[in-house]
Amino acid sequence: xxxxxxxxxxxxxxxxxxxxxxxxxxxxxxxxxxxxxxxxxxxxxxxxxxxxxxxxxxxxxxxxxxxxxxxxxxxxxxxxxxxxxxxxxxxxxxxxxxxxxxxxxxxxxxxxxxxxxxxxxxxxxxxx
Numbered sequence: 656x657x658x659x660x661x662x663x664x665x666x667x668x669x670x671x672x673x674x675x676x677x678x679x680x681x682x683x684x685x686x687x688x689x690x691x692x693x694x695x696x697x698x699x700x701x702x703x704x705x706x707x708x709x710x711x712x713x714x715x716x717x718x719x720x721x722x723x724x725x726x727x728x729x730x731x732x733x734x735x736x737x738x739x740x741x742x743x744x745x746x747x748x749x750x751x752x753x754x755x756x757x758x759x760x761x762x763x764x765x766x767x768x769x770x771x772x773x774x775x776x777x778x779x780x781x782x783x
Contacts (some may be wrong), residue, residue: 658674660672682717684722690726693732705741713746716749719782735775739775
């Protein structure tokens with residue numbers, strides 16, 4: 656399986672998926688013109704990746720998104736659904752959700768994900 660790397664743009668986050676290291680990093684803003692088209696290959700990669708993980712694996716996810724539009728939010732629910740399925744199969748999922756200390760919306764979004772996906776280990780981390 657190939658690693659996945661998307662460079663950050665004004666409207667899309669930097670995305671780094673490393674299959675060997677079992678790390679996923681998403682940083683930046685997410686408001687592409689067509690979120691579903693942009694994220695489709697990313698979601699496909701994640702499904703395949705999680706399908707290849709075993710019970711003894713630990714996947715580290717780092718998310719630091721300052722802003723996401725509503726269509727991106729819907730895609731991230733699918734993203735977390737896939738992670739939760741892996742968690743339910745015994746894969747350990749550690750998620751660090753970073754937000755700027757003065758960004759209430761990003762903090763609340765992370766809190767909402769933590770409430771909606773209670774079985775996932777989502778840690779909220781503020782940054783200056």
